[in-house]
Each structure stands twice: as C-alpha cells, then as structure tokens.
Amino acid sequence: MFTIFGTTALIISYFPLYYKELGFSSTQVGYLYAVGPLISMFSNMIWSYASDKYRTIKKIMMLLIGGQLTLLLFLTQANSFGAVFMIISLFYFFYYPVYPLADTMAIQTAKRYNRSFTVIRVFGSIGFALFALGIGYVISLAGANRAVVIGIAIGTVTLILSLLLRDGVVKRSGGMELSGLVKMLRSKEIFWFFICVFALALGHRMNEAFLTLTMAQLGADEGLIGWSLMLSAVSEIPIFFLLSKYGDKIKELPLLAFASLMYAVRFVLMGIVSDPMSVLAVQALHSVTFxxxxxxxxxxxxxxxxxxxQATGMALFTVFWSSASGLISGTFGGGLFESAGRVTFYYLAAALAGLAAAGFMWRHIFHRD
Incomplete structure (x- = not known):
C-alpha cells in the first residue's frame, strides 16, 4: 500500500507538470487525464472479475504492475502528444485496476488477522504523503522530465514487494455467477449510492486534476506543491485511526453526507484563495473530506x-469514483478551467458536492428497510 500510493502521488500530482514540460496545453493535459478513466471503466471490471472468478489477487496485481513498468519504459522515448496519448492509454489499462484489488486484499488481510482495514489503508496515506513531498523536491532539482524515471523506480520496488503478498482464500457461498452480479447491480440501495458517489467524484476529480496547475498559476514552485500534497495525505491519518475505532458506531449515510458537505466548503474556499499558502490551509480539509x-x-x-x-464490487465503486468521473472532469475540466477561470471551475465542483450531500441525506431519511 505504501509504494502503490507512492505511484499515485506521482501520476496524479506530477504527471500534469511533466505534460506541461513537454509543451502540452491545459486542454491536452485534460485529455491525457481523461483517457485513463475511460480505459479504466472496462479494465477495472475485467481484472476484478477475473480476480473473483479465479480467486487470486496476487498474480493479477503482479501482472498489472509489470505492465505499468513496461509502458513507462516506452514513455521515456515519447515526446509528441499522439505518442504520449497512445502509451498513456495502454498504461492506464494496467494502472487503475491495481487500486480496487489492493483494497480487496487489504479487506481480506484485515479479516484474516482480525485487524481493521483502515489501519492497513493508512499506510497508503503515509506513502502518498512522503512520496508527494520527496518527488516534489526531486523534480524541483532535476526537472519534471524526470517524472517517468521516478515512476519506473517506484514501480520496480512495488513489483518486488508484491512477491511477498498472500492471496486470501474466501469460501464461496454459492459460486460466482453472472446472474448474481446482475442482481447486485439492480439493487436500489447500491444504485442510489453510486449516483451520489458519482456526483461527489466529479468535483473531487476536477480538483485533483488541476490542483497542481492551480498552485503553479498562483506562483507555487514544485517544493511547495509537494508540501501541499503531503499535508493533505497526512491529514487523513488521524481521521483513519479515529474511524477505525469509532466509525462503526455511526451510520454510514450521515457520515457520507457530512464528508460531501465539507467537500463543498473546501471547493468554495479553493475558488476564493488568491495565494499558494492559502491553498496549503485549505488542503487540511482533506482529512474531513476524502x-x-x-x-x-x-x-x-x-x-x-x-x-x-467483493473485488467486483470494489471495482464498480472505483468506476464511479475514479473512472466515469475522471473521464468527464478531465474531458471538460481543462476547457472549463481555461475558458471560465479557476473561480467558476471550483464553484461548480462545490455545487456537485452539495448535490451529493443532499442525496446521501435523502437516502438516509427516507430509506425503508
């Protein structure tokens, strides 16, 4: 989890700067950001369904990490937008499915050793925080063009560590059938949850895709951007521990509504700020949002x-939280950011988060067992 989320810090936060280094426009950066979610809409389901069917997470994760490394090697030789777009499209086929599989393995491991999933997942936050800060300083010294080499180094370590993983063995209640999957998808409760997740995810992905560009626009250097990313990741840690201890005592839907409302506040503040130090303060809200x-x-x-x-369910969650939302926010976000400006961009994100908060509370109040 530590190294997997180190890769996340690089891909999400510093690849936009790498694309800028290659001379791509904000709209082109948006397209490169959007192609990943487009690919992951089916790659998540393919790999996670295979994991459930063949009852192995470890082997599939190793295959995915190996695929990432191969594509990053090709990326070091690409300079044109067309070549980068093609390689990144293939890269994302192997990149996105790692996360629902890693979460599923963490859930199984927690059950096996009678531990909390949250305590395992917190190492992802620690990894993201430390890598975000470290990568920021490396790039400030060596340049954004070193981002791909850093990705190869992190991926190599992750692949080596994956050899130590242990597959969870889950007793099947009745075997995995496609009809059971269809029945699960027809559940009104699951459908409503995914719709609310999608609305919130649109705002979250808009902020995620253009946070580093926003800070650069406000005059921040790579070092300060690294501190901003580290602060947001570190702020998750105490919340994760609190939720691991007390979270089960609070119903999920009100908590989800609270988090969505705080997202709306966070995005409004992002529209108001006028200097990079203020962005650092706003990033602390990452704890009570994400x-x-x-x-x-x-x-x-x-x-x-x-x-x-389980793996397929997590993949579906990832499709709504990362894939579909990332596709829309990346495709239209770049144009909106350029044409309407940062303030309008973040106010729209806040409105989407407010809509999600209302949806979660509506379901909580009017839900009938």
Missing part, C-alpha cells in the same frame, strides 16, 4: 456486496 468519505464508503459497499463479488 478521509471520512473513503473509509466510510468502503465500509458501506463491503456491507452491501456479497463476499463472492
């Missing part, structure tokens, strides 16, 4: 989805 939302959402979806479909 920190609360993610742990609670995983707990909620784990309760709703049968054991036989």
């Amino acid at each position: 920190g609360v939302f993610y742990v609670t959402a995983v707990r909620y979806i784990s309760r709703l989805v049968p054991t036989d479909y």
Whole structure:
C-alpha cells in the first residue's frame, strides 16, 4: 500500500507538470487525464472479475504492475502528444485496476488477522504523503522530465514487494455467477449510492486534476506543491485511526453526507484563495473530506456486496469514483478551467458536492428497510 500510493502521488500530482514540460496545453493535459478513466471503466471490471472468478489477487496485481513498468519504459522515448496519448492509454489499462484489488486484499488481510482495514489503508496515506513531498523536491532539482524515471523506480520496488503478498482464500457461498452480479447491480440501495458517489467524484476529480496547475498559476514552485500534497495525505491519518475505532458506531449515510458537505466548503474556499499558502490551509480539509468519505464508503459497499463479488464490487465503486468521473472532469475540466477561470471551475465542483450531500441525506431519511 505504501509504494502503490507512492505511484499515485506521482501520476496524479506530477504527471500534469511533466505534460506541461513537454509543451502540452491545459486542454491536452485534460485529455491525457481523461483517457485513463475511460480505459479504466472496462479494465477495472475485467481484472476484478477475473480476480473473483479465479480467486487470486496476487498474480493479477503482479501482472498489472509489470505492465505499468513496461509502458513507462516506452514513455521515456515519447515526446509528441499522439505518442504520449497512445502509451498513456495502454498504461492506464494496467494502472487503475491495481487500486480496487489492493483494497480487496487489504479487506481480506484485515479479516484474516482480525485487524481493521483502515489501519492497513493508512499506510497508503503515509506513502502518498512522503512520496508527494520527496518527488516534489526531486523534480524541483532535476526537472519534471524526470517524472517517468521516478515512476519506473517506484514501480520496480512495488513489483518486488508484491512477491511477498498472500492471496486470501474466501469460501464461496454459492459460486460466482453472472446472474448474481446482475442482481447486485439492480439493487436500489447500491444504485442510489453510486449516483451520489458519482456526483461527489466529479468535483473531487476536477480538483485533483488541476490542483497542481492551480498552485503553479498562483506562483507555487514544485517544493511547495509537494508540501501541499503531503499535508493533505497526512491529514487523513488521524481521521483513519479515529474511524477505525469509532466509525462503526455511526451510520454510514450521515457520515457520507457530512464528508460531501465539507467537500463543498473546501471547493468554495479553493475558488476564493488568491495565494499558494492559502491553498496549503485549505488542503487540511482533506482529512474531513476524502478521509471520512473513503473509509466510510468502503465500509458501506463491503456491507452491501456479497463476499463472492467483493473485488467486483470494489471495482464498480472505483468506476464511479475514479473512472466515469475522471473521464468527464478531465474531458471538460481543462476547457472549463481555461475558458471560465479557476473561480467558476471550483464553484461548480462545490455545487456537485452539495448535490451529493443532499442525496446521501435523502437516502438516509427516507430509506425503508
């Protein structure tokens, strides 16, 4: 989890700067950001369904990490937008499915050793924080063109560590059947949850894709951008520990509504700020936005989805949280950021988060067992 989320810090936060180094426009950066979610809409389901069917996470994760490394090697030789677009498209086929599989393995490992999933997942936050800061300083010294080489180094370490993983053995209640998957997808409770997740994810991915460019626009250097990313990741850690101890005592839907409302506040403040130091302060809200939302959402979806479909359920969550939302925010976000400006961009994100908060509370108040 530590090294996997180190890769996340690089791909999400510093690859936009790498694309800028190659001379790509904000709109082109948006397209490069959007192609990943487009690819992952089916790659997540393919790999996670295979994991559930063949009952192995370890082997598939190793295959995915190996694929990432191969594509990064090709990326070092690409300079034109067309070549980068093609390689990145293939890269994302192997990149996105790692995360729902890693979360599923963490859930299984927690059950095996009678530990909390949250305590395992917190190492992802620690990895993201330390890598975000470290990569920021390396890039400030060596240049954004070193981003791909850094990715190869992190991926190599991750592949070596994956050899030590242990597959979870889950007893099937009745075997994995496609009809059971269809029945799960027809659940009104799951459908409503995914719609609310999608609305919130649109705002979250808009901020994620253009945070580093926003800070650069406000005059921040790579070192300060690294501190901003580290601060947001570190802020998750105490929240994760609190939720691991007390989270089960609070119903999921009100917690999800609270997190969505705090997202709206965070995005409004991002529209107001006028200097990079203010962005650092706003980033502290990552704790009560993503920190609360993610742990609670995983707990909620784990309760709703049968054991036989655990990896597939997490993949569906990832499709709505990362893939579909990232596709739309990346495709239209770049143009909106350029044409309407940062303020309008973040106010729209805030409105989407407010809509999600209303949806979660509506379901909580009017839900009938």
